[in-house]
Amino acid sequence: MDSDDEVNSVISSEDLGGDADSSVGDFGGDDSDVDFDELQEHDGFDTQEKDLKPRKKAFEIDHKVYSPEDIQRQQDDQVAEVATLLEQPHESTAILLRYGRWNKERLIEQYMDNQEEVLDKAGLGQDVQKSPPRIEVIDGFVCDICCEDTPGLRSFALKCGHRFCVDCYRQYLAQKIRGEGEAARIKCPGDGCNRVVDAKSLDILVRTDLTDRYHQLLMRTYVDDKENLKWCPSPNCVYAIECGVRKRDLTRVVPTVFCDCKHSFCFGCTLPDHQPCPCSLVKLWLKKCEDDSETANWISANTKECPKCHSTIEKNGGCNHMTCRKCRNEFCWMCMGMWSEHGTSWYNCSRFEEKSGLDARDAQARSRQSLERYLHYFNRYHNHEQSAKLDKDIFHKTEKKMTLLQSASDMSWIEVQFLEEASQALQRCRQTLKWTYAFAYYLARNNETEIFEDNQKNLELAVEDLSEMFEKPTDQLSGLRVEMMDKTTFCNRRRIVVLDDTAKRLKEGVSYNLHFYGFGVVC
Amino acid sequence: MAANKRIMKELGEINTNPPPGCAIRLAKEDDINLWDVTMDGPQDSPYTGGKFHIQIVLPKEYPFKPPVLTFRTKIYHPNVTNDDKGAMCLGMLRADEWKPPNKIVDVLKLVRAVLAAPQPDDAVEAGIANEFKTDRKAFDKTAQDWVKKYAK
Structure with a gap:
């Protein structure tokens, strides 16, 4: 490390993070303008240790899991470091850092430029070094909130001098913390006062149940403020993930991260893992499915378009002689040709050779094509989603199967583990397959897309094979053990091929089918 | 409740010394959290001559939560x-x-x-603001x- 570190003898984030990446990621905002590629390459030659490990796949993303204690320590260390630099007490430094959204480089710079302004804006005013605020009884005090003036009324004021009775102060804080989920930036209750209530004052005023919530919220704000940190979205999970991928990298990388709670999610959008489909497409696709899928299915199955004005028409009576309500065009439901060409042959439409009918059916076919195309991808996407759910049900039965298998054959516990591995492989692969279809919907037709589709097909075949074996009755399973293990490995390998290939393509830039990409774009 | 004392005091003060163009009373005798205000349209504004009925609901957390204000008289305003x-x-x-020491007045x-x-830059009716x-x-x-x- 360079000599700068020796000047600040306190612990820096590098000691926490362990590798060089985390320190790069630490300083959100302008200073962090490190390109994603550089970050990755840098990683490649900086640590020799990594050379010993198998080379990282293109779709794998460096990330680290932090416990609440780690997060607390990170904050404490940064506060300590900045406190020495700014020569401010820890409480004030913490407030300054929260005010500066934990961008310490920028904060220090601003502080050096104009100390008073920064202190003022952070709600610290000038006299931070004086005696700490405490609860006092002052003669003749009237609380401006509750209008209470009983002698001996206990009151509290921050440095700004806006004094209120302890009960009101408490209630105010409780309302902010519990009611509004506010923590790092609670202001003095005084009218127009911007001074921030610091953690120490808060500890003097409120009871432990509220303090716990307060500190929890402070922690939330810390992680929320840092671009390189995100909470694991899994319910009840307390871990946070650190990852160097930035928002602007998201078109070229799908940063799936793995939390210690076993949940895997995308660091970019915090949705469950959606490799290989990039975040923006996932968003488009989900929106589209929400809007269109059911309606589109129904429209496709039950309606036709008027050959003249292209209004969508549902046939609600038995007669084939249709009159468009909008343009009054009369046509035959069967052949879509003009009704006038039908003459009197009402009931059996034998006039398929008619030109107007042919043309109309052509136009119809074209307009339906885009719908059909969407449904093609949607049905496959949906199918894998459903199958993954079904596989999961089976997974719950797997444990039972495993015990059954243990008693039915002479297999040991370790020998029946292949079932669990197979089940997990199925889950993972279906998840990937599902998103390959959403991805494919937006892809332009070219050679690369064909390679992608080949890879997709190979994975799908492997998955269906394994899925079939997985459903076999228990007594047949022991005989299939070796075959299933092979298939599991094969599935996992095929999945890696798909992901690796698309990750590489994304990095180079993918050409999308602009027609569909632009279709239904949301802001 | 500590809040009652505060509300009573505010009510007393506002009745002895009402803000210009405002008449204030409780909507119901036994509910100090529901105020009725009649406000005259300010001079030199298109609202002059109008009488606007405004209802103020003081939430039970008042004064820690802001009062909720509604115009009962239709008004064309951004x-x-x-x-x-x-x-x-x-x-x-x-x-x-909102800060707790802020008063209804x-x-x-x-x-x-x-x-x-x-x-207009803080509008709830974008169309009116634009006009x-x-x-x-x-x-x-x-x-x-x-x-x-x-409003007559």
Whole structure:
């Protein structure tokens, strides 16, 4: 490390993070303008240790899991470091850092430029070094909130001098913390006062149940403020993930991260893992499915378009002689040709050779094509989603199967583990397959897309094979053990091929089918 | 409740010394959390001559939560919703800007100031705000028509 570190003898984030990446990621905002590629390459030659490990796949993303204690320590260390630099007490430094959204480089710079302004804006005013605020009884005090003036009324004021009775102060804080989920930036209750209530004052005023919530919220704000940190979205999970991928990298990388709670999610959008489909497409696709899928299915199955004005028409009576309500065009439901060409042959439409009918059916076919195309991808996407759910049900039965298998054959516990591995492989692969279809919907037709589709097909075949074996009755399973293990490995390998290939393509830039990409774009 | 003492005091003060153009009373004798205000349209504004009924609900957390203010008289104004709610959302009435020492009398003064000088950049009715900014004449006209129609 360079000599700068020796000047600040306190612990820096590098000691926490362990590798060089985390320190790069630490300083959100302008200073962090490190390109994603550089970050990755840098990683490649900086640590020799990594050379010993198998080379990282293109779709794998460096990330680290932090416990609440780690997060607390990170904050404490940064506060300590900045406190020495700014020569401010820890409480004030913490407030300054929260005010500066934990961008310490920028904060220090601003502080050096104009100390008073920064202190003022952070709600610290000038006299931070004086005696700490405490609860006092002052003669003749009237609380401006509750209008209470009983002698001996206990009151509290921050440095700004806006004094209120302890009960009101408490209630105010409780309302902010519990009611509004506010923590790092609670202001003095005084009218127009911007001074921030610091953690120490808060500890003097409120009871432990509220303090716990307060500190929890402070922690939330810390992680929320840092671009390189995100909470694991899994319910009840307390871990946070650190990852160097930035928002602007998201078109070229799908940063799936793995939390210690076993949940895997995308660091970019915090949705469950959606490799290989990039975040923006996932968003488009989900929106589209929400809007269109059911309606589109129904429209496709039950309606036709008027050959003249292209209004969508549902046939609600038995007669084939249709009159468009909008343009009054009369046509035959069967052949879509003009009704006038039908003459009197009402009931059996034998006039398929008619030109107007042919043309109309052509136009119809074209307009339906885009719908059909969407449904093609949607049905496959949906199918894998459903199958993954079904596989999961089976997974719950797997444990039972495993015990059954243990008693039915002479297999040991370790020998029946292949079932669990197979089940997990199925889950993972279906998840990937599902998103390959959403991805494919937006892809332009070219050679690369064909390679992608080949890879997709190979994975799908492997998955269906394994899925079939997985459903076999228990007594047949022991005989299939070796075959299933092979298939599991094969599935996992095929999945890696798909992901690796698309990750590489994304990095180079993918050409999308602009027609569909632009279709239904949301802001 | 500590809040009662505060509300009673505010009510007492506001009745002995009401803000200009405002008459305040409780909507119901036994409910100090529901206030009825009659506000005169400010001079030199399109609302002049109008009488506007404003209802103020003090939430049970008052004064830790801001009062909720609604126009019961229809009014053509960028900062008042043009629906049956007549809601107003302005500076100090927002939860994050409200401070417990703020008083109803301050709120009423603010409301009257906003009637006199609408704040189109803080509008709840974008259409009206736009008209206010681009075609002041048409805005004044409609506002006056509405006063004649609803606020007499």
